[in-house]
Structures are given as structure tokens and as C-alpha cells.
Amino acid sequence: YQGHFSWEKYLKETGAIAAPSSCFRQSLTPPLNEFKAGMKLEAQDPRNTTSTCIATVVGLTGSRLRLRLDGSDNKNDFWRLVDSSEIQPIGNCEKNGGMLQPPLGFRLNASSWPMFLLKTLNGAEMAPSRIFHKEPPAPEQNSFQVGMKLEAVDRKNPHFICPATVGALRGVEVLVTFDGWRGAFDYYCRYDSRDIFPVGWCTLTGDNLQPPGTKGLDLNSRKPRVVPNPVPTSPTSSTPEPDTSTVPLDNATIPNSALQAPTV
Numbered sequence: 640y641q642g643h644f645s646w647e648k649y650l651k652e653t654g655a656i657a658a659p660s661s662c663f664r665q666s667l668t669p670p671l672n673e674f675k676a677g678m679k680l681e682a683q684d685p686r687n688t689t690s691t692c693i694a695t696v697v698g699l700t701g702s703r704l705r706l707r708l709d710g711s712d713n714k715n716d717f718w719r720l721v722d723s724s725e726i727q728p729i730g731n732c733e734k735n736g737g738m739l740q741p742p743l744g745f746r747l748n749a750s751s752w753p754m755f756l757l758k759t760l761n762g763a764e765m766a767p768s769r770i771f772h773k774e775p776p777a778p779e780q781n782s783f784q785v786g787m788k789l790e791a792v793d794r795k796n797p798h799f800i801c802p803a804t805v806g807a808l809r810g811v812e813v814l815v816t817f818d819g820w821r822g823a824f825d826y827y828c829r830y831d832s833r834d835i836f837p838v839g840w841c842t843l844t845g846d847n848l849q850p851p852g853t854k855g856l857d858l859n860s861r862k863p864r865v866v867p868n869p870v871p872t873s874p875t876s877s878t879p880e881p882d883t884s885t886v887p888l889d890n891a892t893i894p895n896s897a898l899q900a901p902t903v
């Protein structure tokens with residue numbers, strides 16, 4: 640269920656075009672998510688990317704997993720696609736000569752890590768390697784254009800995927816701007832970031848696409864503003880000022896199909 644937001648209507652009303660799927664490092668058909676809550680796997684620690692940790696699936700949304708590092712707190716959950724190269728089946732790290740590390744902010748004394756690891760893996764349900772998917776290759780170059788629409792992870796609220804527009808290009812980077820928000824959530828990312836998706840992605844995965852925000856939207860723009868006529872101060876003034884009382888406010892870039900209260 641995606642509220643009342645319709646890309647089809649929205650693209651028409653904004654006169655914008657969707658970034659073609661060839662711009663993105665995403666598979667054309669989103670990868671099947673066969674993970675289950677409670678399954679364990681190996682994941683790169685997002686706060687210390689050189690270390691591989693044990694993570695538990697604590698939630699599922701579309702093709703993404705909500706992960707929590709074992710031994711960490713519940714305030715640093717992160718989301719990964721099931722075809723992310725940053726997640727692996729348990730055993731992979733050791734197979735490649737690596738050692739599993741405690742997460743940054745490990746709750747216990749560092750010396751208790753080996754025993755913690757043993758206990759956390761004992762009797763655990765390990766995600767089978769067949770449900771991991773190969774990461775799609777990156778497109779050869781940044782082929783986004785300013786103004787193109789896309790769906791993007793709100794990195795401040797990473798469980799949200801929201802309608803967005805390419806705001807600028809900077810070499811291999813793309814400025815992701817969130818429709819209907821003033822810029823606080825915008826970010827630059829590489830064109831091959833796994834956090835950006837073609838229009839229609841959430842419909843395919845069953846993810847809940849957030850509606851655009853309402854900032855920059857004049858909620859009264861359909862009604863003329865009624866401003867009392869100023870009392871002429873000088874009866875001799877022969878060239879009156881143009882009447883601006885019914886001129887609409889700033890032309891809204893967000894159409895009426897987006898007229899919904901944002902969630903949270």
C-alpha cells in the first residue's frame with residue numbers, strides 16, 4: 640500500500656522524467672528476499688568498514704534487511720539489500736583468511752569477545768548462502784541528468800524510501816534532493832550507490848514509498864488570497880500600483896497529488 644501517491648500522476652503534473660533504470664546499480668527485477676527475522680549472517684560494520692561482524696536480521700522490508708550487529712545496541716540498526724556485497728553467509732570471513740571482529744561499541748569487555756562469539760553462534764539460525772544474491776555491476780558512467788526523478792533512501796531515516804530529484808551532478812556524484820522537503824535530508828552519493836532506485840522500485844518490492852513532503856507547497860494556492868484593498872492615500876495619484884492581491888504565491892513545484900501529510 641503506497642498511500643495515494645502515484646508516480647504516473649506526479650510525473651505528469653511536474654513535467655519531469657524518471658531516471659532510466661540503466662543509470663542505477665540495481666537489478667532490473669528486485670532480488671527475492673527469502674531471509675527471515677532471527678537469521679544470522681556476516682556484515683561489514685558500517686561504522687568501521689574494515690571489520691566483519693556477526694549481524695542478526697531484525698526486520699525485512701522489500702529487498703532489504705534491517706540488521707543489528709551482535710554485541711551492539713539497538714540504536715545502530717542499518718539496512719542492506721539482499722544483493723549487497725557488504726553481507727555474506729557465516730563462514731565466509733574465515734574462509735578468506737579473515738577474523739570476525741566485535742562491533743564498534745561492543746557492549747562487553749573486549750576480552751570477552753571470543754566467548755561472546757561462540758555463544759552467539761551456538762544454535763543460531765544461519766542464513767543459507769543460496770538466499771544471498773550477487774551484487775549487480777555498476778553502470779559504466781554517471782548518466783544521471785539534473786531534474787530526473789528517482790526513489791532514494793532517506794539516510795537520516797534509512798527505513799524510508801522517498802521520491803527524489805537529481806539536484807546537481809559532480810563528477811561521479813549525484814545530489815539527491817527529496818521532493819517536498821527543504822534540503823535537510825539531501826545528500827551527495829556516487830551514481831552507483833545502492834541507496835538510489837529507479838521510479839517504480841518500491842512498487843516492485845512491496846516497499847512503502849513515502850509520499851513527497853509538503854514544504855514549498857502553498858496549501859491555499861487554489862484559492863485567491865483576499866487582501867483588503869488599500870485605502871488610497873493620495874487622491875492625486877494617477878498611476879495606481881498593480882494589484883498583486885490575487886497573484887498566487889510562489890509557484891508550487893509539488894502538485895496536488897502530493898497533498899498529504901508526511902508521516903512521522
Ligand code: MLZ
Nearest residue numbers: 793801817820824902903
Ligand atoms: N517526520 C520526520 C521524517 C521526515 C522524513 C523526510 N524524508 C525525506 C521528520 O520530519 O523529521
